[in-house]
Amino acid sequence: MKNIKLSIIFVTYTVLLICAINNSAYCQDQSDYYFRKASFPPYESEVKFKRIDYEIPYLTSLSLEAIAESLGITQITPFNNPRYLDNYVDFMAVDGSIGNTIMEYYIFTSREDAETYALDSVGFSSAWFTHSSDAGFDVEIGDNCWFVGTAKQWFEGEFPHSQALKFVRNNVYINLYLKNLPHKMGLLTFAKALDDYIIENSISDSSLDVKAPEILSHSVLSAEIDNGRYRYQLAVNAIDTTDQDSTPLYYRAINSNNSFDREGHVRCVALTDKAEVKVWVINKDHIVASKDIFDVHRGLR
16 A cells, blocks of 8 residues: 555656656746856866745755655665765655665755855766756756756656756755666656655754754865965864764865765865865764855955
8 A cells, every 4th residue: 555655646746747848848037047167176167056036944854764755765775985975765666666866965054055065066077967947847846956968868768877966955955866767757756756845844944953063173284286276185173062972074175076084184176275165064964064264355264
């Protein structure tokens, strides 16, 4: 009976999504969008964003185990690597088959910080991501969403082994990418259900309710110039007052690789000695503290 209920839920989602994709001719007001530059010296790229000019509600926590049944999740397996917070997620697709995706998610204390994390991820992914407004997906997933490929390619299953999407909803960043998706619309359906959950449970009106770690201090361990690029190694000191077990935190900086350091040492690259560098510190519950360590006007602080 449980499997029948899950199938009905996902059939409903898939029918709605297919109808939306097949009727994706709609007008865009380009003033509603803007571009942000992602810079990983010496490379640069532009990432499209939809303007969000309203106050957001905040999601304060997200437990995959707690929401497994409502999303059709059948199994959750963390990465067997202490430098990553990703999970393998098995879920039931509309045809009853079991899809498997890799899921990365983080909860920030602001929408701006969530978008900056997305900028860093989308701007320098090895795959080519397109904003949903240009990919033909006339279905709302996130405030901003980026896909590998177009709606037509997804719907026709043109490259089912390359499906991936990233989205930001309120103060949450989500990254989903293929491991095994026997149903061609499985990942889109799962993402829509996840986005709906975030919307329904973003009920706080204050970022203070998001219990992120506290970044206490930082220092520069080394700074080198290499072909006009500044390479920094930073030491970051942070605590998580919500964790009684003192579980080691996860550290990384913008313009660095996607793995985390567990000792508080991060590396980053910039084109100037006064570049803005954002550091992220994440706890075991995927809640993120953010801090700008450099500033283009005031230098190191």
